[in-house]
Every structure is written in C-alpha cells, then in structure tokens.
Amino acid sequence: MSALHIAPDYSLTPAQVYKDMTLRYIARFQTLDLFRSCDLETCPPGFSSFVPDYASPKSESRLFTVHAHAGSQQSYVGTGDGGIVVRGVNVDGVCKVSPARKPLAVRTHEGDNHADIIATYRAWEPPGLMESPYPLGGTLLDAFVLLLSNGFCKDAYYDGHLPTFAESCDTFTACVWSGGDAELRTEPSHRAYVNELTSDRRGEVFFTTEKGYLGVSPASVKAGDVVAILAGASVPIVLRPQHTLDTRKYQIVGPCYIQGLMLGEGLLGSLPPGWMGVMHETRKWCFQTTDSALRTWEDPRLWSLPGHWQAHFCDIENKGESCQGACEIEYVRGARLADRWFLDMMSGERRREDPRLTIEGLEEGRVVLEAFELV
Template sequence: MDLLTRQDHHVDQTLQSLQMAIANHFSPLRDHEIRLIDIKPGKPSDSLCLRLYHATLGRPTSPHFEALSYVWGSPAEPIKIVVEVVLPDSTLRNDEFPIGRNLAAALQHLRYVDVPRTIWADAICINQEDYDERAKQVLMMHDIYHLARKVVAFLGPEQDDSDAAFEVLERIGGKVEVDFSSGIVTPLSSSVEPEWVDMKQQLHLEKREAVSLYNLIRQEWFERLWIRQEIGLGEHEGVLQCGRKQVQWRVFCKAIFVIFRKPLVVDGFDVAEWQNFQRCLGQADTVALYSKRRFRFSNLRRQIRTSKCSDPRDRIYGIMGQLRESDQITFMPDYTKSVVEIYTDVTKKYIQHFNMLEILNQCELRPSNLSLKLPSWVPDWSSNLLSSQVHAVLPAIFDLLPTVATIDDRLLRAHGIPCGTVSQVLHKYELQEDANPTEIIQALKKLLSEAEKMSLHENGETREHILEAYTHALWVGNFGDRWYPPVPHEPFYDNCLSIVRSLLNCDSLEQPFLQEENSKRGLGRAHDTCTNRALFITEDGHIGLGPASISAGDELGLIFSCSKPIALRPSSKTPHGEATEYKVVGECYLDRRMLGEALLGELPRYLSRLLNPDNVTKPGNWGFIDTRTNTILLEDPRIEPFLAGLVEKGLLPDPSIEKLEKREVFDVLVKAGYPLKIYNLV
C-alpha cells in the first residue's frame, strides 16, 4: 500500500474488478498454449465482434498473428463487446466481455473491412486473475512478441496533428542509418546531404512540426514499462500507429536518435515548451535506443528509470525477455512473493550465476523512509536512480581476482581493495533534472566555487592538475575523444576543460563561449552526470564525484568484478574502531583511481585510456593514447613492473600472467603486501 497513492489504489481496485469479470470466461491453457483473438471484419461504425481461441505457440501449423502493444489506461467505464469463445471441445459460446476503452479503440482501428485480423492482446489473452497462468505467460512473452508477424504499437486515435509528426519522422528517419551500438550516423544513400549525419549541424523544425512531434511522443505509451520489451522483441517488424497512420519502428528510432542529438532550433518555443519537448525527446530516445541495444541487468535501474508500471515486481518481470543474451538468467516469475523477496532473489541469482558484482553500480543509499527494506547491495528497482552511468573498464589482470566469498539473503562477502576514504564533501549538486541552461551554469559555477574554498593546492597539486581533476570528475571521464573511434554525441575533453576555466574565471553567465553549441552540449552532459551527486575529496587528495548521500568517513573500495570504486559506510565496528560490516552508498568516479591504481600504481599523466564504442553498453578496452605524440599503446605499461615486483618477492618464478593465473592470486597479493580484504556488505 505504501507504493500506491489513494487514487492509484482506487484505480487498482477498479482494474481488479474488470479483470475478475473477464476471468470468468476463460478455460485453462495447456503447456505452450496462448490465446488469440480474431477481430471480425466491419466498418468503423460497426460494433466490435471478436473470436477467442487457444493456439499452440511456435508450431509450423500455428496461426499467424500480430501482437498489440498499448496502454491499458483507466479501467473505469469499460465497453462491453460480444466475444465468440471457442471452448476446449471446439463448441462455441457467445459471451459479453467488458474491456478497457483504450483496448477497444485499438481493436477498432486495427479492424479490417473485409477479412478477420488475428491479434494477441494481453488484457484479453491472459487470465490476469490466475497468478500461475500469468507467471507462465510472462515467461513466454519473448516468444510471443518475437514470433508475431508484426508488433503494432498503438498510441491512440489520430489527434493533435499526429499525421504531421509522422511526416517529420519519415523525412528524417528515411535519410540516415544509425549504428545504435556506437552512435555513428551515416547517410542512407549517396544523395543525402552531409549535414544530416553531422551531429554538430543544427536541425531546424517549424513550430507546427515540433508541436505535432511533441504531442505524439508525450503519449503515455512511451512511459509504460511493458512496452519496452514488447516493441523491442518485435522491432524488426514493428510499427508505431496513431489513428490509421503508421511509421516503421526502425524509421522512428533513427529519426528520434538524430533529432535528440543534433542542436535543435525551433522558432517560437518558450522556455517551458522547450524543456517539455526535450524531456519527451529523451524519454522517446531511451525507449528507441534500448529496443535496439537491449537491456543489461547490471545497469537496468537506469535504463528503465523513467518507465512506469502498476506492480513494482514487473520492473523485473517486464523486461526479462528483452535482456541481452549475455545477461540472461533463469528466473521464474512468482506473483505470490513480495517485492523485497523478488529483488533480493534476482540479485542473488545474478551474482551467483555470473560471479560478478557489477550490479552494485545500481545501489544507492537513500533515507530508510524512501526505500524498501532491502540489503544495501540489492538495487531498489522500484525507485528512480537519477545519476547517469559511469563508464569504466579495469585492466584484464583484475579478471584473475576472486569476487564473491559468500552470499545469503542478508550478507554479501566480497573481495576488494581499499582506494581511499572521504575526507570532506565539497558540495552537493542541487538542481532538478529539467533545469534550464542558465540554471545549469549557475549550479556548476557554485559547485566549483565551493570546491575552490577548500585550498586543494595544499595537497601538492598544481593549478592545472586541479582543473583537470575537476573536469574529469564533472564529466566522470566520459569524453567523446576517450572512445576509439571518437563518438560525436559526447563532448570532447578540451572543450570541457575550457568550460571549467570559464566557469571559474568569469562573473557573467552570458559569456559567449558558454553559449556556443559545443559548450551547451558539454554543460548538459555535466548536468546529467552531476544530478543527485556530490563533489568530494579523499584523505590522500583525490577529487571524486559520488552519490548525494556520500559523507566524510565513507570508505572507497574497488570491489573485484565491479569496475568502479564503491562508497561504503561502516555500519558496525570492533572495539578498536575497525569496520566489520558496511552499507553500500553507491558508485563513484575518483580521479586517477579508475584504472586499478590501488593495485597497479599510477598511470603516467600523458596516457589516457581509450574505450571501444562498438559495444557501448559494456565498453571494451582499446588501449591507451599518448597525448604527447597522439600514438596508441595497446598494452598497459604498469603490468610488466607489477609482475616483476612479485618475482622479486619470490612469489612468482617469472613475470608472466600465465604463471600468476595458476596460483591463488588473492593470497599471492596479500603476501606481497597489498591491502586486499573481504568486505561484509549488509
């Protein structure tokens, strides 16, 4: 009940009444069976008539069908329709079904005039009151939407000039190809003008075009969680439909990708209209992007953060079919379990199956009255994780280290190495997601001004190194030229460093440099990364960006198989003050501590890590670039002296990774004097 408002609870009761009324018409499904409906032909003015029957999924003789993706909407004032139900003995029975108005509108718009149309729609085809059937059908969602001849995403009747929006989408999406893994845009043909694929070139939309597009993408369908899986599984033959107008889903995805990333110019938009348009573009882009990339369980909380569903358990169940193959785990939906049980169970299964702890990146300590009573190492998928992802890849030698010691419903014992302790929180970035550009400049300027009061130069750093540290922290090291090849939709490092200088050195917020398109893009990215985060400094002088809840005394640990430092708060201590248990505060960016320095030592400042964008949802290592000569090094220069040090201490016969791999690496490194430990996370 604490997850529902009173209004939500009333709607939930009304929905349950509607589902119970429909459930009375069902006969049980057998293994691999689904229900299908034939929409009987008719004119737009005719009443809806349906035929409901069982079919076995995936057989050569199975009927061809289309799958419907739509928003259930309000269950109030349902429409009664006549349904011809085919019973198990093949006899027919005419029943009267109450269905929601949104579903009725979808079926009316999909109906053909002269022939039946076969559809799968969850509200009619699943007995929502039978938890066992519901769980089995959820497991079959992947096959249902994947095997459908087409997935039709129905937004509603034609309204608000939606036909004009479809024309814009067709025009833009028909000019380009998009590699959704790397973000690289290329022309669809040689006749396409170069400016369409240059993400730095402005895109002009007339106000009517922008308003019609805004009204289309602000439809509730884009906010619904289940549609992410539905359209994603059928995207190869998916269409977006409003009224009787359609656009292919792949064309929509390409158009939104370009519109969202190009500097957009719309004449006549005021500030509020512009912010609402950008917010809806971002939502639509997220839906489109992950229908192509699919979800990673290790970053799921961010990827579905703006999506809505009435049951928080569906934040797991509703995406299982859309997980990438590398993230698939066997997990049987069970609607009799509580949210806490499900979130804990699926986290344990993920950790045990993959022996990896990257899932800790989604954990964030929040006030107890705002979150479920979960262990701190279990992500609370029911709440919004506002901070953006930190991209990091550790050297391959870390793959040799042990990860999980033990795990149960309360305690996760994980191997790691300390990499600092928070000395002071410099300033929290206090700005809402939908802030305007002027507010962003003010907030970033204040963040840096407060940091400047802490006399960071007393730690022996030069002024230039401090500015570099600010830049790395504010953008969490994610610069367009950090990738190989460079990605055009991320700001480049030199531009971000210039932004930091401008924010610190100017009094006017109207400085021309900050109004340039490259600067606006960089400021927007800094806003994304700093939202719900705080700038801090460690006892040994490293600047970092961590969760807003981070505080002095929090320890920073590099948990093996988790690629970023994690802030950990001691929750119990020995009489001597040594921590025995920790709560996970959240992931951090820590300048000059993101490349395994706690184990391998400092990387020369003239070397920068390069990442491979071909697999952007889990970046790969592409080596290092020497900024003095602009040459690329494929090998980490620290590995050879690290191994040589183990040989000198008599712990390895010769300096090779292969020899180290054959030993108990954790014990070898402890004997070598490295401060490895087991963290007890509760």
C-alpha cells in the same frame, strides 16, 4: 531468468526475491555492477544494502560503467547472517562533503537552470584550485575540470560531440571558475563542455577524501564513509562502516566517481608513462600509447599470463588444432582490435575473461585485497 534458474515463488517477500535475483546474477556473471544501482538513502525496509530496489526507476545519474575494476571479476561468499563478503581495496575515507547539491538540469520554453548548476560548481571549488597539485598526479585544476564532466572528453572517448581536455580547461576558466561569464556559455567553442556540465549524467554531491581525492556521487555520502574499489565493480563504491567490537561490516551507500581512480588505478596502480586508457569502438576499454602508435587490449600494468594460458585472437568457436596462439598478426588490422580470448592448455577451458583478473589471479599477481562484509 531461465539462465539464472529463477522460478516464481509468490510466498517470498520482494526483499527476498530481489536478493535472490541479485546473488544469482553476481554468481552467474561474476560482476558487482548491480551495486551501481544501490542507494542507501532510499533502500526499502528489510532490504540488504547491496540489493537494488528493482521497482524504483534509476536515472542516468547512477553513473555510467567505467573501468575502475580494471576488467576484474568476482562472485561473493555468503555469511551465516544474510550478508555477503566481497574483495577489493579500501582507497580512502571521506572527510568533507559539500552542502551544495547539484540540481537536476531543467529545460523549458522559458529557459534553463544552467546558471544554478554553474553556481553549484562554483561552490564546490576546492581551496588552492589554481596552484595545488593533485595527489594522483597533475594539478588540482585538471582534476576538477575532468571531475565535473565525469571524465568525458574526446581524448579518451573519441565521440565527436565531446570536448577535448584542452577545450574543457579553456571553457572551465572562461565560464565556470569563480562565477565565469554567462554570455560565453553559448559560444560554439564552449558549448561542448557546458553541455557535459549540465547533463543529467552527473553525480549530484561533491566530496573530498582524507588523501585529497575529489569525488562526486548521486548517493548521500557522509564524512566517515569509505571509498572502495571492488573487483568486479566498474565504478568505486561508497561504503558506510557498521563496525562493533566484534565485527567489521559495511553498508553500501552508493556508487561514486573519483577522479584518477576510474581506470584500475586502485587495483593495479597508475598506468606507465606514455600510456592512456581509451574507449574502443566496441565500447570496451583498451590501452594506447600517447603518441597513438600502439593500441592493445593488454593492460601494460599486468604481469605475464601463467604458463598454461594462451591469448588468442581467432574465432573462439574454432575447434581446430592449428592455432597455437600466434593469431594476433592475422586478425588485428590497423587500429582495430580483434576480440581476445584465453585458452587453458591444461584443462582445455576457453574463456573471454583474462585469468589474471580473477580474485585468484590478482592475488597471484600480488595485488593486496581486503575482505568487505556487506549487510
């Protein structure tokens, strides 16, 4: 709290205190990830939709941080009527929401409700699942298989308990598709994917967008809502238009997971062929060739650094003049990556964040951003 310069003021309402804290946090850390805890359905009276209710416990189903923002940062611009303006990309509109909401997993001595959860996924199966292409590449089946596990597979996360993508597809076909075989769900070869399907980390409602994207969200999404990728927000955010003849405003409905848009595709486009995003041992996202020959922090979709910026891999606290930006070979060892930081040679500023991923940097890279006024 001291870093945010917050002092107690008991004359303020909870709504005012929480809003002040939210805005100070955004301004200080240049991140919009607090929006992951927003929930329009349970938003208390008098609260702005972009202010989480910090008195209400949030479950894991509010979605883990991913990389939809591509590592970008931003603060906000205040409006005269208490709203804020943030920048991002309007990806698509929600057109259909499944009436079947996934139940929370329950495990007791008498058993579990895995069958009910699997039945919900059966109800979610989109038409043409086995033969249709997915708008963002690949097949609709592949997209649906990954969606149900929020993309958690060993190919990207490396964690030993996770299934590979191939194992996920096999288990889905055997145990989920069109009802599946309940007896197979406990088989060792299928258990890893079933565990992901029945974890409480999942979003609870399934929806599709006008372009055919598949999404899940713990929020009460409705047809007519829009999905936005906001710079500084690690997951897509569902917004509800509040437009009038004079203004275009939005309320935050809540976070969501959109298959194919969780690694910066909404801001920077698809990764080039032969590249994939993977979770580094430090729990940050890096990029790797599909043949595993190269791992790097550098997003292959980014343009060159501005001429007055240098990337460094030595100690950011090093004040010596000897390093001229050629420290990568010395500090990168095998598959492990050294932390990277950036030096502005004009001003002497040192920062850990990529200058290309600020709002100004994105616009210089010709990323077209829209302004969203949130209320």
